Amino acid sequence: MGRIFEVRKSTMFARYDRMAKQFSRIGKEIAIAVKKGGADPNTNPMLRRVMQNAKGINMPKDRIEGAIKNALGKDTSNYDEVLYEGYAPHGIAILVVTATDNTTRTVANVRSHFNKAGGTLGNSGSVAFMFKHLGVFKLAPAGLSAEDLELELIDAGLEELGEDSEGNLIVRCEFNDFGNMQKALEERGITPISSELEWIPLNTVAISEEQAEDVFKLIERVEQDDDVQQVFHNMG
Structure with a gap:
């Protein structure tokens, strides 16, 4: 017991x-x-x-x-959004999105996480080209027609419309069209479950389950850092 x-x-x-x-x-x-x-x-x-x-x-x-x-307070920390790029073990590309009030501390911590988990922190531009920066909107499907929505959102920059494993509708658009898509959904009275800016890999890399465990250990370690907001990878 x-x-x-x-x-x-x-x-x-x-x-x-x-x-x-x-x-x-x-x-x-x-x-x-x-x-x-x-x-x-x-x-x-x-x-x-x-x-x-x-x-x-x-x-x-x-x-x-x-x-x-x-x-709104005067003593509130000013956060900067900083993107870090690197490789996990077995050649898996990693992007780390942070919000930090001390970039010196954050880069040192992120580098330490990579090194201790068998990865390597790279320079700006070393990994990001392998991903697309997209706006991703998750919508509850009730009362919505995917076909109608696809036609209505083309002018707002719709790049892709699909479903996730839970049956929610997923709308994707280019980073620069995020505001247009947000406005288009609001004008139709649609409130997203969530709306995020995500880095989607252009291609994925297939590795074994054992190798994937090494990658997940690095990701888990990085995600636990207080300055880290999101972590993206190209593992298949």
Whole structure:
């Protein structure tokens, strides 16, 4: 019985850590959005997007409002979005998106994570060319026709429309068309479950399960860093 309890407790803590990481990530995105475009989501589409994502992960309303209020404070940290590029073991390309108030600390930490997990941190441009920077919108399918939506969103820069494993509609557009797509969905009364900027690999690399474990160890190590927002790879 004690062993079962320990397993359940471990799972509970893992969920809590994951939720805490998500809330921290959204909090930084709110701070960046407010600094760039102000605290009014009606006039700040970036903040509007982040608030939608916050609701999508069940972030409490008072916590969202608190993050906006904190971002307006004089003593609030100014975060810079910095992209780091490198290789995991077995030639897998890795992109690390960070939000940091101390780039010296962050690059040192990210390099340490790569080195300790058998990877190599590269220079700017060494890996990013293997990916496409896309806007990705996840939509609840209820009441939506994929065929009609595809035709309606072409002028907004639609590049691809498909489904994920849970049956949600996935809309993708070029990075530069993100704002146009966000506006087009809002004009149709569609509120995305989430909307993100993601790095999608142009091609994937097939490796064995054993080799994949080495890559996941590096990714997990990097993701645990407080400055890291997202990690992308081209592993097949």
